[in-house]
Amino acid sequence: MEHIITIEGGAAFAVSTEEDSLLRGALRAGIGMPHECSVGGCGACRFDLVSGDMETLWAEAPGLSERDRKRGKRLACQSRPRGDCTIRIRCADEYTPAVAPRRGLARLEGRRQLTPDMSEFSLRTAWPAAFLPGQYALLYPPGTEGARAYSMSNLPNADGLWQFVIRRVSGGRGSNALFDRLGVGDEVAIDSPYGNACLRDTPAREIVRIAGGSGLAPMLSIARAALARPDAPPVRFFDGARTAADLCGESLLGDCPPPHRLSYTPVLSMPDASPGWRGAVGFVHEEVKRALPQPLDRYEFYFAGPPPMIDAVQTMLMHKHGVPFQQIHFDRFF
Structure with missing residues (x-):
């Protein structure tokens, strides 16, 4: 069985009654519904329920502010249709899945x-x-x-x-x-x-990867893919961690040929816990600014990590150095 979901002023699509959320059903139907985390943390998939019945899966999801809740906003990743519904949301081609989930x-x-x-x-x-x-x-x-x-x-x-x-x-x-x-x-x-923070086919700009904490995983995948392209520009990889014991990026990147196209810079935010450390210290975005030859708009940036790191990198790149948004790709890890 299926429920028919109509986007006000737009398309209609079917969601299986076995689907676990409106968002996943929409993406499986090829609808470009906005999203980032898909698990209730970011709020990118906010929508209005115009008519019909929706089950709320996680009422306290942090992706909705108190103001959002008072205005009746819902999260598509935390809503499950109970019947045919009409919703209000602005979809975009950039969110249309390139690979169907x-x-x-x-x-x-x-x-x-x-x-x-x-x-x-x-x-x-x-x-x-x-x-x-x-x-x-x-x-x-x-x-x-x-x-x-x-x-x-x-x-x-x-x-x-x-x-x-x-x-x-x-x-x-x-x-x-x-x-x-x-x-x-x-x-x-x-x-x-x-997710949409994936490797793009971009002009021949040097590629900068910035990883913080668990944001290491997608940056590894992107770096490996970029280095596998024989005609691609060099990759600069900044790996932010608390202590030297938390670093593993360099060893995981060891299988990326050729090594001369990869620059790896670890940065520790708690260097006092790593006796003998002589590398970069402080916040990883500050080391990016120090280490990269200016201007910064000559690079393509990919970064992933906790929200404070993402916000700091965005502020540095867009507001302080004028890097175009089209050259910035990121994922928040909630």
């Missing part, structure tokens, strides 16, 4: 510890791992409610291999379930791909 089961083939709290999870599906470098998947950890978004760190492949660099978050039910309850050979539900 697909749901199914993935089997854990292996887990490799990278840092004290980060591991590489290797999953295998019966279908090809089709995605754009920089996109993410929704995983449904065992014994928890709802999905968690994790970016792929490897490249698309026909073998169905999906690799993720996942940080164990203190008190995080999703990440702890993956670390503690998912063993080699176990299956986990996967829905992928999503």
